[in-house]
Amino acid sequence: MLSCKDVTLLISESMDTSLPVGQRIGMRLHLLMCKFCSRYERQLLLIRETVRRIVATEEKPGEPPGETLSEEAKERIRKSLRNP
Amino acid sequence: MPKPANHDPSEWVDRYGDYLFRYAMIRLRDRSTAEDLVQETFLAGIKDRKSFSGNSSESTWLVGILKHKIADHFRHQARKAPLEESDLREQPDSSPFDGSGHWMNGPTDWGGNPADLYREKKFLDQLTKCLSGLSPNHANAFTLREIEGADTGEICKVLNVTETNLWVILHRARMLLRRCLEANWFEKSVKKGS
Numbered sequence: 427m428l429s430c431k432d433v434t435l436l437i438s439e440s441m442d443t444s445l446p447v448g449q450r451i452g453m454r455l456h457l458l459m460c461k462f463c464s465r466y467e468r469q470l471l472l473i474r475e476t477v478r479r480i481v482a483t484e485e486k487p488g489e490p491p492g493e494t495l496s497e498e499a500k501e502r503i504r505k506s507l508r509n510p
Numbered sequence: 511m512p513k514p515a516n517h518d519p520s521e522w523v524d525r526y527g528d529y530l531f532r533y534a535m536i537r538l539r540d541r542s543t544a545e546d547l548v549q550e551t552f553l554a555g556i557k558d559r560k561s562f563s564g565n566s567s568e569s570t571w572l573v574g575i576l577k578h579k580i581a582d583h584f585r586h587q588a589r590k591a592p593l594e595e596s597d598l599r600e601q602p603d604s605s606p607f608d609g610s611g612h613w614m615n616g617p618t619d620w621g622g623n624p625a626d627l628y629r630e631k632k633f634l635d636q637l638t639k640c641l642s643g644l645s646p647n648h649a650n651a652f653t654l655r656e657i658e659g660a661d662t663g664e665i666c667k668v669l670n671v672t673e674t675n676l677w678v679i680l681h682r683a684r685m686l687l688r689r690c691l692e693a694n695w696f697e698k699s700v701k702k703g704s
Contacts, residue, residue, distance in 0.1 A: 429611025438681035442655065442662050452686030469617055470684055472624050473691065477637070477656045479628035484532055491633070493535045499545045501511045504523050507552055 428452050430463050437467045441474065515569060519556050526569050530576055536634075537580050537653050539642050544673045547583065551576040577658075581668050584650045597647045598678045605690070616687070620696045633695065640690035647671075648683035655680060 428436070436453045439445060445453065457464045486491065495503075517525060530551060534544035554575050555562075562571050608614050627633050641649045651669060654660045660668075666676050 429607070429612035430613050431607040434685065435677070435681050438684050439677050441684075442677065442680060462613045465617045465619070466688070469620065469688055469692075472533075472627070473516075473684070473688060474656055476624075476627045476633070478659075480537060480634055481657055483628065484536055484634075489520075492634070493529045493532050495523075495545065495548070496541075499531075500523050500527055503527065503545070503549045503552060504520070506549055507519055507522065507556065 428456050430456075430460060433457070433460070433463045434466055437463070437470060441470065514524075516562070516564070519552065520573075522552050522555070528570055529569065530572060533573060533576060533582065536638075537657055538583070539638050539649075543583065547576060547579045550579055554579075581654075584654065584668050585670075587646050587650065591646055593647055593669075593671055593675060593679075597645055597682065598675060600682070606685075618692060618697065620692070636691065636695045637687075640687050640694065643690060644683055644686055646678060648686065651676065651679045652683040652687065 428480045433453055436445060436449055440450070440453065444450075457467060514703060526589070527548065530548045531544055534547050535541070538544050538547070551572055555572055558575075562568065562584050566574075606613060641652065644652070651665060654665045654668060655662070662673060662676055666673055669679075671679065
C-alpha cells in the first residue's frame with residue numbers, strides 16, 4: 427500500500443516523466459480515496475499553471491514592465507557598450 | 511528575404527534593457543546578478559553579431575544569449591554549493607507526515623478563484639519570496655523546470671545531479687513552495703475574504 431508520503435513523491439514525478447503503469451495505477455487509486463493527496467495534486471498543478479501564465483505575461487514584449495533596470499544600471503551598461 | 515531589423519548596439523539598452531532585465535529577474539530573483547547578466551548579454555551580442563542570422567528578431571536572439579548566461583550562472587552556483595544530503599532528505603521537524611507516512615497537517619482548502627491568480631501582481635512577489643527561501647539547488651531546479659520549461663535531462667546537466675536525485679529535489683522544492691504559498695498567501699487571503 428502506498429502512503430500519502432509515497433504518493434506526494436509520485437505526484438511530483440508524474441509532472442516530469444511518465445510513471446510506470448503499476449505506479450500510476452497505485453497513485454490514481456490512492457488519489458480517488460484520499461482527499462488531502464488529491465488536493466495536494468490540484469494545488470501543485472495550479473502552481474504550475476499560474477507560474478506559466480505569469481511568465482507568459484511578463485515576457486510579452488511591450489507589456490508594461492514590472493521590474494525595470496534602474497537609471498544607474500542603464501548608464502553603466504551604456505558606458506560598457508561604448509568601450510567593450 | 512527582407513533584411514531583418516537590426517539596431518545599432520547603442521540603442522539596445524533603451525530598446526531591450528527592461529525586457530531582458532525582467533526576463534532575468536524572474537529567474538534569478540536578484541537585481542545585481544540580473545543587471546550583470548543583461549550587460550554580459552549585450553557585450554556578447556556585440557562580439558558575436560555575425561551569429562545573428564535574422565531568422566528571428568533581434569530581441570529573440572538576445573534572449574537566447576541571456577538564456578545561456580543564466581544556465582551558466584546556475585551551473586556555477588551548483589559547482590559552488592554542490593548537492594547536500596539535506597537537499598534530499600526531509601527535515602524531521604518540518605515533515606507534514608507522521609511516522610507511517612500519513613498527513614499530520616493536510617493541505618488546506620485554498621478557496622476563492624485560484625485560476626485567476628496569475629493576474630494578481632502581488633502573487634508574483636510572494637512567489638519570488640517563497641522561492642528565495644529555498645536552497646539554491648531547490649530554487650534553481652524549480653526555476654529551470656517550471657519557469658524555463660527545460661526537460662529533466664537538461665536540468666541534470668546544469669545542476670550536475672542524477673535523474674533520481676532530481677526527482678527528489680523537484681519534489682522537495684514543490685512541497686516547500688506549496689507550503690510557503692499556503693501560509694503566506696492563501697491562508698491570509700481566506701482570512702481577508704471572510
